[in-house]
Structures are given as C-alpha cells and as structure tokens.
Amino acid sequence: MNRKKLWMMGLLAVAMMHAKANIRLPDIIGNNMVLQQQSKVKLWGWADPNEKISIKASWDNIVYETTGSRDAKWVMELQTPAAGGPYSISLQGKNRLLLENVLIGEVWLCAGQSNMEMSGSWGLQDIQKELPQAHQQELRFFHIPKTTAAFPQEQVKGAWVVCDSTTLNTFSAVAYFFGKHLHQQLRRPVGLIEAAWGGTAAEVWTPDSIVNSNPVLKKAAGLIQPSGMCPYIPGSAYNGMIAPIVPYAIAGVNWYQGENNTEAATTYRPLFTAMIHAWRRAWNQPLPFYYVQVAPFRYRKVNAGALLREAQWQCRVIPHTGMVATNDITGNVNDVHPQNKHDVGLRLANWALADHYGIKGVAYKSPEYQHMQVKGGRAYIKISGAEGGLKLRGDTLSSLQISGADKVFYPAEAIIQDDTIVVWSSHVKKPMAVRYCFTDTAIGNVCSNAGLPLLPFRTDQWTFPGF
The missing domain is CATH 3.40.50.1110 (SGNH hydrolase)
Known part of the structure; x- marks a missing residue:
C-alpha cells in the first residue's frame, strides 16, 4: 500500500473518530424548550465511553461534569431556579453544543x-x-x-x-x-x-x-x-x-x-x-x-x-x-x-x-351525586359540591329518569331545593333508582352556582345487557 493511500486512510480514521465523539441530545432537549421551574431536571444524551462532558447553564453558571458510560450514554441533573428566562445552556465534550432561548x-x-x-x-x-x-x-x-x-x-x-x-x-x-x-x-x-x-x-x-x-x-x-x-x-x-x-x-x-x-x-x-x-x-x-x-x-x-x-x-x-x-x-x-x-x-x-398550584377561589370541581333518600313517593337526591345551591339552565330539568323495583325507567319530574333535587313520577309509586344524564346522548342542564355542570350519575348498580 503506497503512502498516499495510508495518508488518506489515516485522515478518514481521524474523521470517523471525531464523528463518533460528538455528544448528542434527544430532540426533546433543544432550543426554545421550557424546563420545569425549581426542580432537579435531567439532561441526557449520548457520547463516547469515558468522554468528558461539562454543562453550564446561564442561570447560575455552575459547571456540571460527567462522562460517557460504557453504553455510550450520559445523564446530568441540574437544579432550576424560579420561573424566568430566556437562558442558555452550553454543553462541551469533544464538540460543543449551545442551547438558546430556554425558559x-x-x-x-x-x-x-x-x-x-x-x-x-x-x-x-x-x-x-x-x-x-x-x-x-x-x-x-x-x-x-x-x-x-x-x-x-x-x-x-x-x-x-x-x-x-x-x-x-x-x-x-x-x-x-x-x-x-x-x-x-x-x-x-x-x-x-x-x-x-x-x-x-x-x-x-x-x-x-x-x-x-x-x-x-x-x-x-x-x-x-x-x-x-x-x-x-x-x-x-x-x-x-x-x-x-x-x-x-x-x-x-x-x-x-x-x-x-x-x-x-x-x-x-x-x-x-x-x-x-x-x-x-x-x-x-x-x-x-x-x-x-x-x-x-x-x-x-x-x-x-x-x-x-x-x-x-x-x-x-x-x-x-x-x-x-x-x-x-x-x-x-x-x-x-x-x-x-x-x-x-x-x-x-x-x-x-x-x-x-393551590390558588384560592377557583371554581374547578363539578357538583356530584352524594346520596338518595326516599320519602312519600319522592326521591331526594343530595348533591355535594353545590355550595350556593344548584342552578337550572332552562325551564325544565332534562335527562332525568326514575324507576321502581321493576327496573323500568320513566322520564321524571323534579324541582331543585338548594343542594337537593326532588324527583318523582306518576308512574313510580315507590322510587328505587334515579339516573341523570345516564344515557349515551343525554345533555345536562343542571349546574353549580359557578356554572360547572352536574356530573352524570345513577343511584342503582343494576347491570346492563352486553356488559
């Protein structure tokens, strides 16, 4: 083999060595990213085994150091400050990477x-x-x-x-x-x-x-x-x-x-x-x-x-x-x-x-069924999470059904009394179960004082054919 070929092979080997040596990052770590504030966040990627890697973030300028593992991987944990930015993060191995516009x-x-x-x-x-x-x-x-x-x-x-x-x-x-x-x-x-x-x-x-x-x-x-x-x-x-x-x-x-x-x-x-x-x-x-x-x-x-x-x-x-x-x-x-x-x-x-985040005064929980009590042919449905009472959108409470022991459900009549829905039907003398919005297509019209919808519910645990 002549000297020219040996020289060319040497250059190729050096180029391949440097190509392999580059530290690399997953796509989730890059420019414009947001890191979780006041947390220990992980940066990770790939590098040659034993390759020395240093990382410095502009929010504290602390230099963190690690090395590539035998599996050609590396990971480093950084402490983030309170929310802010933009910042930059530099990573130095046998090549240099700079992440910018980091929040x-x-x-x-x-x-x-x-x-x-x-x-x-x-x-x-x-x-x-x-x-x-x-x-x-x-x-x-x-x-x-x-x-x-x-x-x-x-x-x-x-x-x-x-x-x-x-x-x-x-x-x-x-x-x-x-x-x-x-x-x-x-x-x-x-x-x-x-x-x-x-x-x-x-x-x-x-x-x-x-x-x-x-x-x-x-x-x-x-x-x-x-x-x-x-x-x-x-x-x-x-x-x-x-x-x-x-x-x-x-x-x-x-x-x-x-x-x-x-x-x-x-x-x-x-x-x-x-x-x-x-x-x-x-x-x-x-x-x-x-x-x-x-x-x-x-x-x-x-x-x-x-x-x-x-x-x-x-x-x-x-x-x-x-x-x-x-x-x-x-x-x-x-x-x-x-x-x-x-x-x-x-x-x-x-x-x-x-x-x-513990912000006070935010309405976020929908009211939901708590329990049922039957008195005088009427079912009294107590609703939790209805501070200030329930509201009705429209004139008539919709998507409400009532049944007796025969498990046949009829459209129900109802009135709202603060955090309780009183339900009855002329077809049901002794109520055994009440359902609200408990069909595939039922749209509800009862909500909390804050405007959040009453969650669908049923008071029974009867089985459905095919399930």
Whole structure:
C-alpha cells in the first residue's frame, strides 16, 4: 500500500473518530424548550465511553461534569431556579453544543386520542379566532409525531417551537387553551408536550406488561377493533411516544381519551387506574393527572358511553386526579368531536390552578351525586359540591329518569331545593333508582352556582345487557 493511500486512510480514521465523539441530545432537549421551574431536571444524551462532558447553564453558571458510560450514554441533573428566562445552556465534550432561548416555567404533558389531537387545522373556530394574536413568547409547544414501537424507545422526533399563528394552528387546541390560561394566571412560561393519536384505546398507552399480566385487561384488549388509522397492540404508543420523554421533568398530565374503550366500558376503571400508576412510576413521582369525561355521543353499543363516563367518574378517587365534565358543552351527539375546546382547556387549567398550584377561589370541581333518600313517593337526591345551591339552565330539568323495583325507567319530574333535587313520577309509586344524564346522548342542564355542570350519575348498580 503506497503512502498516499495510508495518508488518506489515516485522515478518514481521524474523521470517523471525531464523528463518533460528538455528544448528542434527544430532540426533546433543544432550543426554545421550557424546563420545569425549581426542580432537579435531567439532561441526557449520548457520547463516547469515558468522554468528558461539562454543562453550564446561564442561570447560575455552575459547571456540571460527567462522562460517557460504557453504553455510550450520559445523564446530568441540574437544579432550576424560579420561573424566568430566556437562558442558555452550553454543553462541551469533544464538540460543543449551545442551547438558546430556554425558559424556566411549568411543563405539562397533554395526551390522549382525537379530541386532544384536534387543532385549528381541523377547522375549530375557537382557534381561528386566536390566530391573529397568537404570538406568545412564553408559551412553547413540542409535538410528538405518531410513533409506535415494540419496546420502549429513547428518542422521539420533534422540536420546541414558540407559539405563533403557524405553530398554534397545528397544535392541540385543548392543550393550548389550558396553557394560555395557566400562563395568564401564574405569570410563568408554560411548555406543552402533545402526545395524541386519534382512535387509540388506553391499552396502547399503557405498558404491555401491565395489560398482558392481567387476565381481565388482556381480554378487554382483545376487543379493540383494529383499523387502518391507529395502533391496537398494548403498549405500542407508550413505547414510541411516552417512554422516550420520561426523563424530562414535567409538572403533570392532561388526558382526553376514552371513546375507543366503550366496547369494554366496565373494564376502563382498572385499565385507566393501572395506566396512571404506570406513568407515575415511570416519572417516579405522583404526577397530578387531570382528565376529561367523554362527551355525549351516539355510540354503536347502547349504554357504552354512559358506562364509560361512570368508569371515569369512579377513577376520581385516585389521589391527585381530577375530572372535567363535558355533558353541557357538546353541540351534536352524532359527532364524536365536540367543537368547544376552549371550555375543556379552561376547566383543565382551573383544576391545575386550584388542586396543584393551590390558588384560592377557583371554581374547578363539578357538583356530584352524594346520596338518595326516599320519602312519600319522592326521591331526594343530595348533591355535594353545590355550595350556593344548584342552578337550572332552562325551564325544565332534562335527562332525568326514575324507576321502581321493576327496573323500568320513566322520564321524571323534579324541582331543585338548594343542594337537593326532588324527583318523582306518576308512574313510580315507590322510587328505587334515579339516573341523570345516564344515557349515551343525554345533555345536562343542571349546574353549580359557578356554572360547572352536574356530573352524570345513577343511584342503582343494576347491570346492563352486553356488559
């Protein structure tokens, strides 16, 4: 071999050595990102084994040092200050990276199926009205593209962007209205991570080991109807879209999903409970988890929507969770995609402000059924969370049914007395059960003094055919 070839091979070897030596970052860590304030946040990535890496953030100018592991990975924990910025972060290995326009504030993950995914590009008028004044420097988005994997991944594609008329139009409307209200009330930067996929069941967002190790959940997963538009294998969306961002520090989770679990509605409670606990274990903290009750819709399987909403209501007992009702803001029970995303985002934000951030005076909890007492042929339904009394939108209380021991339900008459609904029917001499908005398409018209809708309920525990 002549000297020229040896020289060229040497140059190539040096070039390859330097190419391999570059420290690298996952896409979730980059320019324009928002880091969780007053927290220990993790930065991580890849580098050569034993490569020395130093990191310095402009908010404190402390130099943190680490080295690449034998697996060519590295991780470093930084302490963030109170909300503020913009800041920069420099990373030095055998190459140098500079992250700029970094804000410190509140970071929320917004996940679920199509009602979380819906954006201005879907024709939502609420978002179209926002576009002319959409530029908000302290509101940032990270959109995770639809991705599946058989095993937990370490990287997702994407980039942090500043909210403006272009980026907002293709970002989750619910997440945007949540983040906008949070920013207005807290006066802190807000970072929103969207991980949503229309038509997905909760099983695909839950680690497959949890679903497959539980006979009830595994059987329910078999009822998922495969389609050409979304995955159905348990854990596949979790592996591809949630696992890669788990090290990233967040304040909490917003969740809007459930429509695609109506075929097995009675198993949604243990499934959703298991999913919440799995995500919390992954982040190693009791993340606040606020979720949206599915809206009235004419489902293929009768009573599926009512039972799914009941399962969601039952999950409210999980610590640090909160549920937003939607039975008053749907416009078309034949459309599974209600257009009003503004009020959904606002109600989620109020849950976070009151429950997580401790802001006083925020109306966030919907009134709900407490107990029933029967006297003189009438059922007295006591409602909790109705301080100041209940209000009726319209002249007649709608979507209310009453039954005797024969389990035949009739439309009921009713009056409101402060925090109690008095219910009766000439067809029922001795009431045994009362239901409110407990059908797939029922729209409610009872609310709290603060305007939050009464949650759907039933006083009985009778079974439904097919469930």
